[in-house]
Amino acid sequence: MSGSGAQPPPASPGPGSSPPGPGGQQQSEPPPSMLSVDLPALVSQFARSFALVFPVYVLGYLGLSFSWVLLALLCLFWMQRHRGGKSSRLGRALAFLHDEERAVRLTVSTGDLPAWVHFPDTERAEWLNKTVKHMWPFICQFIEKLFRETIEPAVRGANSRLSTFSFTKIDLGHQPLRINGVKVYTENVDKRQIILDLQISFVGNCEIDLEIKRYFCRAGVKSIQIHGTMRVILEPLLGDMPLVGALSLFFLRKPLLEINWTGLTNLLDIPGLNGLSDTIILDIISNYLVLPNRITVPLVSEVQIAQLRFPIPKGVLRIHFIEAQDLEGKDTYLKGIVKGKSDPYGIIRVGNQIFQSKVIKENLNPKWNEVYEALVYEHPGQELEIELFDEDPDKDDFLGSLMIDLTEVEKERHLDEWFTLDEVSKGRLHLKLEWLTLMPSAENLDQVLKSVKADKDQANDGLSAALLILYLDSARNLPSIYEGNFGCGYLKERRASGLVFCENTTSLYRALFHNPLDYNPDALKKSAVQKALKSGKKINSNPNPLVLLTVGHKAQESKIRYKTNEPVWEENFTFFVHNPRRQDLEVEVKDEQHQCSLGNFKLPLNQLLASEDLTMHQRFHLNNSGPNSTINMKIALRILSLEKQERSPDYQHSAQVKRPSVSKDARKGSFKPQVSNSPAANRAPVSMAADPDKKTDAAEKSHPSNPSPQGPTNLSRSSSGLLASNLSYSPSHLSVKEPTPSIASDISLPIATQELRQRLRQLENGTTLGQSPLGQIQLTIRHSSQRNKLMVVVHTCRNLIAFSEEGSDPYVRMYLLPDKRRSGRRKTSVAKKTLNPVFDQAFDFSVSLPEVQRRTLDVAVKNSGGFLSKDKGLLGKVLIPLASEELSKSCTQWYDLTEDGTRPNVTS
Incomplete structure (x- = not known):
C-alpha cells in the first residue's frame, strides 16, 4: 500500500452516459438542441384543436342556435355507443370461436345454436374447418393479391379523380372462415349434380385501409362479421377426370353483415347512415352472389359455361295472400288497461x-285478397316465409310467422288452406299457393291466357301468362362518342361514319340557322356532317355502354362497362309477361356518361312463339347505330302452366310447415321491417274482388271458399343484374312504410309557389311568355277494375324552366288528394341536368272506381338539389280532378304546368 490514501473506485457509467473511448477517456455527447421540434406531432395536435374549435366558430359566424351543439353531441354519443356495441358483439363472436363447445353448453341461447344442433341432416364437418384454418394464410395472400392487382387498378381507372387510390394495408386477421354445418341433398336432385349447403360464418378482426393521396383521404374497415347459407352446386358430373365440369357458388338469401369502419368512413356510423351503409354493401353482394346471381367456375374446357350462366327457374310460385283470423290486438289505450285492435300487414x-x-286499419280479421308471383330457382332448401306485423308509428309489433317448404308445394301443385301462426298464442292465415311449371312449348297458351283473362284485356299489367328469360352476352362495333355543334345522329351519314354525336342544341341553332324554327334535321347532308366532324370536340372515343331492357311498363338496366366499344356483360334478366302475343321486348344500348343512344331494336314476343323451344340465340343488328353494330343475346320464353295432380279421393296432403329459426326473444330487438329495393323483390300485388255469389261464412266453415280473382294483376320486374334502374315500376306497397303525414310538404307549398311566381316574373322581364311558360308533363291515367287500383304512368316532361345555369334536376311527386300522408306519396327517380326529362315510370294507388271519382291527382315537378342545397324548389304543378277523366280507358295526355296547379290545359 502506498502512503497516499486509497483512491476511490471509478464511478460506473450510468445508463445515459457514453462508453469510454479507446484511451480510457469518456466521450461526452453534445447536449440536445433546444430548437428541435417533433413536427408531425405538432401538426396533428394543431389539426385536432382546429377540428374542435372551428365548428364553434362557424356556429357563431352563422348565428345558429345552441341546439346545434347539443345535436352534434347527441350524434357523437350515439356513435360511440353504437361502435361500442359493435366491438362487444365482435368480442363475443371471437370468444365463441375459441371454445365453441363450451359456449354452446353454457351461454348460447337456443335460437343462436349452430345448424348442426337443430337439424339432424346437417353435419358439423369440423375436419373442413381444420383444413381451412391450415390454408388461411395462403387464402389471405390470394385475397391481398386480388385487391392490389385487380380491384385497385379498376378503381383507379373508373374515374380520373381516383387516380391516386391505393390500399395501404390488407390484413384479414388470424381468425379463418368457419363452416358451422354442411348439408348434402340426396332427394329431388338431378343425378348429374351434387348440391351442398354450407353454413358460412366469418368473424374477422381484419384491417383493410385505403388512401386517396390527392385528397388526403384515409378510410378503412377494422372488423367484419358475415353469416349466411352458401349453396355449392357441382355439375355436370362427368365420366372423366376431374369428374365435375363446373362449380357454382351463391347465397340462398342475403347474408347477415356487420362492418366496423375506421378513418373517414366513421361517418357511416352516424344516425341514419349506419344501416344504409350495410344495406348498400349487401345490395352489391346480392348483385353477384345472391340467387339468382351466382359465380360459376369451369373445371374443364368442354363444359358450355353459357348454359350454366343461363339458369332456368325451377318454377314460379303464385301466392294468393287472402285473409287472416283471430289475430292478437296490439294497440292498447290508457296504458294497456283497454285493449284495442291491430293494423295488420304481411311480409x-x-x-x-x-x-x-297493404295495411288493413283496425281489424283483427283482415282480408287482403292480393296475389304475388315469385321465381323459384332452387326449391330444395328454400321456404316460403311469411310474417305478420301490426303497423305502429315507431316499431311494428309482431303478430305471427309461418314457414312452408317449397318442395312440398311443388309436389302438391295447388294448396288452399288455413295455417296456424307460429310464435304467437292465436291467429290463423288463409293462403292459396299455386306451383306454375315452365313449359317450353306454346300448345296450351290459349288455355293459360284464358285463365289469367289476358285474351280479353288489352292492358299489360295482369297475372302472368309467361316468363321471359334473357341472357345478355356482349355487343360488338358500337359507335364512338363525339361532342360538337351537332344534334344526336338522325342521318345515315352520321351512323355510317361510326360515330354518335352528343347533342348541343343551342350552339347548333347559332351555327346553322338564324331562326331556330327553320331547324330541319333531314336537311343536314353529308357536308354538314363533315363540318360537324371538324368542329366537334372529341370527348371520349370509347363509350360507357349499358343496356336498357323494356317489356311493357317494366324495365331493367344492365351494369355499365367503361370505355369500350365491345362490352361484355354476361348478365341474366327475367320479365313476367301478361300476353306474349301482344307485347314486345325493347332493347336500347346507351352511353352512361352522355346519355346518348348507341343503338336499339324491338323484338315482338310472338316471334319467340314460332321459334324452336321458344328460344332464340343470335346476334341482333342494332338500329340507329354503326353499320356493323350488333348485340349478342339468348332469349327464352316459358309458358306458365298450372298442372293439377290426379289424386285419389282419400288422399290427404301434408304441406311441411317449418318452425322459424329466429327466436321470439331475438325478434323483440329487431327494428321495423323494411322491404328491400333489390330488383328481385319488385312485384306488385293484385287485389282480388270476391265473387258475391260465392260468399261463405267463415265462422260456419273451417275452410271458407277462396275468393277468385276477377281479373289480372300487375306483377313487376325481377332482375338478376340490376344495380340502378332509371326506368322502374314503383308499386305503392313496396315503398318504405311512412304512415305519418308529410307535414313539411304542406308547410313549404306556399313558399315554393311564391318562389316560382317570382322566378316567372324574372323570366318574363318585359316579354310575353308562351301558353305553357313552365312546360308540360305527359301522363297516362287509367283505373284497373280487376286490380281495384288507379294506374298512373309518368312518361316525360318538356320545356321545363332552368333552375340554375346547368339546367334542372327534375323529378315528379304525386298525391291522391285529400290523402297527403307520406305513405300516399309517389316519386319518380331524378333526371340530371335536363329540361326535357324522360321517366316512363308507373305507379298505382289502391282505390275503388266510385271513390276515385271524388279524388284529385296532385302532380308536382320539383328540382332535386343535393344535401343542404339551396337549389331545391318547385318547377310546376298540375291538379287533375279525376271525376272529369275517362278512367276506364287508358288515355295519354299532355298537361300544362302552372305555379299553383290550377287551369290544367290538356293537349292530346
Whole structure:
C-alpha cells in the first residue's frame, strides 16, 4: 500500500452516459438542441384543436342556435355507443370461436345454436374447418393479391379523380372462415349434380385501409362479421377426370353483415347512415352472389359455361295472400288497461324476393285478397316465409310467422288452406299457393291466357301468362362518342361514319340557322356532317355502354362497362309477361356518361312463339347505330302452366310447415321491417274482388271458399343484374312504410309557389311568355277494375324552366288528394341536368272506381338539389280532378304546368 490514501473506485457509467473511448477517456455527447421540434406531432395536435374549435366558430359566424351543439353531441354519443356495441358483439363472436363447445353448453341461447344442433341432416364437418384454418394464410395472400392487382387498378381507372387510390394495408386477421354445418341433398336432385349447403360464418378482426393521396383521404374497415347459407352446386358430373365440369357458388338469401369502419368512413356510423351503409354493401353482394346471381367456375374446357350462366327457374310460385283470423290486438289505450285492435300487414319472402301487403286499419280479421308471383330457382332448401306485423308509428309489433317448404308445394301443385301462426298464442292465415311449371312449348297458351283473362284485356299489367328469360352476352362495333355543334345522329351519314354525336342544341341553332324554327334535321347532308366532324370536340372515343331492357311498363338496366366499344356483360334478366302475343321486348344500348343512344331494336314476343323451344340465340343488328353494330343475346320464353295432380279421393296432403329459426326473444330487438329495393323483390300485388255469389261464412266453415280473382294483376320486374334502374315500376306497397303525414310538404307549398311566381316574373322581364311558360308533363291515367287500383304512368316532361345555369334536376311527386300522408306519396327517380326529362315510370294507388271519382291527382315537378342545397324548389304543378277523366280507358295526355296547379290545359 502506498502512503497516499486509497483512491476511490471509478464511478460506473450510468445508463445515459457514453462508453469510454479507446484511451480510457469518456466521450461526452453534445447536449440536445433546444430548437428541435417533433413536427408531425405538432401538426396533428394543431389539426385536432382546429377540428374542435372551428365548428364553434362557424356556429357563431352563422348565428345558429345552441341546439346545434347539443345535436352534434347527441350524434357523437350515439356513435360511440353504437361502435361500442359493435366491438362487444365482435368480442363475443371471437370468444365463441375459441371454445365453441363450451359456449354452446353454457351461454348460447337456443335460437343462436349452430345448424348442426337443430337439424339432424346437417353435419358439423369440423375436419373442413381444420383444413381451412391450415390454408388461411395462403387464402389471405390470394385475397391481398386480388385487391392490389385487380380491384385497385379498376378503381383507379373508373374515374380520373381516383387516380391516386391505393390500399395501404390488407390484413384479414388470424381468425379463418368457419363452416358451422354442411348439408348434402340426396332427394329431388338431378343425378348429374351434387348440391351442398354450407353454413358460412366469418368473424374477422381484419384491417383493410385505403388512401386517396390527392385528397388526403384515409378510410378503412377494422372488423367484419358475415353469416349466411352458401349453396355449392357441382355439375355436370362427368365420366372423366376431374369428374365435375363446373362449380357454382351463391347465397340462398342475403347474408347477415356487420362492418366496423375506421378513418373517414366513421361517418357511416352516424344516425341514419349506419344501416344504409350495410344495406348498400349487401345490395352489391346480392348483385353477384345472391340467387339468382351466382359465380360459376369451369373445371374443364368442354363444359358450355353459357348454359350454366343461363339458369332456368325451377318454377314460379303464385301466392294468393287472402285473409287472416283471430289475430292478437296490439294497440292498447290508457296504458294497456283497454285493449284495442291491430293494423295488420304481411311480409312475404321467397329467397331474395320480398313483398309487402297493404295495411288493413283496425281489424283483427283482415282480408287482403292480393296475389304475388315469385321465381323459384332452387326449391330444395328454400321456404316460403311469411310474417305478420301490426303497423305502429315507431316499431311494428309482431303478430305471427309461418314457414312452408317449397318442395312440398311443388309436389302438391295447388294448396288452399288455413295455417296456424307460429310464435304467437292465436291467429290463423288463409293462403292459396299455386306451383306454375315452365313449359317450353306454346300448345296450351290459349288455355293459360284464358285463365289469367289476358285474351280479353288489352292492358299489360295482369297475372302472368309467361316468363321471359334473357341472357345478355356482349355487343360488338358500337359507335364512338363525339361532342360538337351537332344534334344526336338522325342521318345515315352520321351512323355510317361510326360515330354518335352528343347533342348541343343551342350552339347548333347559332351555327346553322338564324331562326331556330327553320331547324330541319333531314336537311343536314353529308357536308354538314363533315363540318360537324371538324368542329366537334372529341370527348371520349370509347363509350360507357349499358343496356336498357323494356317489356311493357317494366324495365331493367344492365351494369355499365367503361370505355369500350365491345362490352361484355354476361348478365341474366327475367320479365313476367301478361300476353306474349301482344307485347314486345325493347332493347336500347346507351352511353352512361352522355346519355346518348348507341343503338336499339324491338323484338315482338310472338316471334319467340314460332321459334324452336321458344328460344332464340343470335346476334341482333342494332338500329340507329354503326353499320356493323350488333348485340349478342339468348332469349327464352316459358309458358306458365298450372298442372293439377290426379289424386285419389282419400288422399290427404301434408304441406311441411317449418318452425322459424329466429327466436321470439331475438325478434323483440329487431327494428321495423323494411322491404328491400333489390330488383328481385319488385312485384306488385293484385287485389282480388270476391265473387258475391260465392260468399261463405267463415265462422260456419273451417275452410271458407277462396275468393277468385276477377281479373289480372300487375306483377313487376325481377332482375338478376340490376344495380340502378332509371326506368322502374314503383308499386305503392313496396315503398318504405311512412304512415305519418308529410307535414313539411304542406308547410313549404306556399313558399315554393311564391318562389316560382317570382322566378316567372324574372323570366318574363318585359316579354310575353308562351301558353305553357313552365312546360308540360305527359301522363297516362287509367283505373284497373280487376286490380281495384288507379294506374298512373309518368312518361316525360318538356320545356321545363332552368333552375340554375346547368339546367334542372327534375323529378315528379304525386298525391291522391285529400290523402297527403307520406305513405300516399309517389316519386319518380331524378333526371340530371335536363329540361326535357324522360321517366316512363308507373305507379298505382289502391282505390275503388266510385271513390276515385271524388279524388284529385296532385302532380308536382320539383328540382332535386343535393344535401343542404339551396337549389331545391318547385318547377310546376298540375291538379287533375279525376271525376272529369275517362278512367276506364287508358288515355295519354299532355298537361300544362302552372305555379299553383290550377287551369290544367290538356293537349292530346
